[in-house]
Amino acid sequence: MDHVQHLNGLPALTFPQFTHSARLPAAGAAAWRIELEDRDGDEASDVYWERFLTAMPAEDVRALIIGYPWYTEHGLGSMTEEITEASSRLVNLEALFLGDIVSEQSELSWMEQSDVAPVLEAYPRLRELAVRGSSGLAFPAVRHEALRTLRFECGGLPAEVVRGVLDSDLPALEHLELWLGDEYYGCDTTLEDLAPLLDGTRFPALRHLGLQNSTFQDDIAAAVAHAPVVARLESLSLSLGTLGDTGAEALLNGQPLTHLRSLDLHHHFLSDAMMLRIWEALEPAGVRVDLSGREDADEDEDDDGGRYVAAAE
Structure with missing residues (x-):
């Protein structure tokens, strides 16, 4: 698997981890990848996330890609809760990719997910949701008027999620993609x-x-x-x-x-x-x-x- 290059029709661009003077594109002109190259603990991740929400500004962000080290077994934990809590600021978010992590960073089967339904509940205007990894993944039945694309990329998709x-x-769902995977890695889905x-x-x-x-x-x-x-x-x-x-x-x-x-x-x-x-x-x-x-x-x-x-x- 490769890193996401486009989301919601926008080119992916990593938000810089450290403050710098380079001019960034407008908040709505890119799908912003949130990714840490160097980790100094949860405090550093909180500072990085808050700086992103402040610098953009958040109300203009249309697409988000959450990458390393979130969703890895040795990472900082799921960002689902943080993203949900930021819904009052990310008011125009249309697309979200949870787990843009490649094999050099973590094996697919090691990636930790969570219940992603609260994200849909928090963002009624979301049009696209993609999730990579399935360990701990939950998706209880929801109603959502706007979602057009739903993708699950994993090596073993649980039947409960399906x-x-x-x-x-x-x-409104137009595009559904289910990577079912292998029984050894958690797939118990049947025909x-x-x-x-x-x-x-x-x-x-x-x-x-x-x-x-x-x-x-x-x-x-x-x-x-x-x-x-x-x-x-x-x-x-x-x-x-x-x-x-x-x-x-x-x-x-x-x-x-x-x-x-x-x-x-x-x-x-x-x-x-x-x-x-x-x-x-x-x-x-x-x-x-x-x-x-x-x-x-x-x-x-x-x-x-x-x-x-x-x-x-």
Whole structure:
């Protein structure tokens, strides 16, 4: 995984940790990354956070990216509470990314999250929420009128979180991305848990669906092949997981996908012949198909034929 480069259509820019004389862009011109390179304890983090809220000014900030060391097991703890408490100052916040941390800083499975529902309750105008990491993550059902994009990037998404999302009332949600991950890293989500999503009874505005990074990607593909929700999607992602020829065959034999603008299958285990079949079936219809990142299964491994997800540990 890489650092976030854009959020809410704005370029990411790290707010300087130490005071300096360089002129900063306007508060609403960037997605501000809050990240400490050198840590001197919680007091230093509190000073840094308060300086950011004061220097911008806070009422003009539109997008926030929270990075290192927050959300790491050896970090300063979750900033969810601090962000929630700052809602009276960050009155125009539209987008929030919790956990912009890469492997050089912390393994994905070591990242500590928390209950993120209070953030949505505190920011009724929030349009985009992305969360990286799932240890300690909670998402009880909420109602939110404005949220359009919701993403969970992790190596093991708990079923309880998935159920909370699908029980939520999110009438404006257009983009939903779930990295399901590996059972070893906390994924206990099943196809049954995803049924309310696949049958099209949830999220009437949904136009993009990502069911990704899964060890049962073939089963997901088979379910998606006949899922009513697909008919109203503009884009679909089944990337980052263990998709093989069995799942791809199910997609080709299922409902038409030619209405999609894009189908993302990158990081897969497809044969050359199957890749060609997908290409020939969809590209002439104008569907942008991403078949990059073909992986080779580890034949020495017994589980799932040696296939593996892109992001786990």
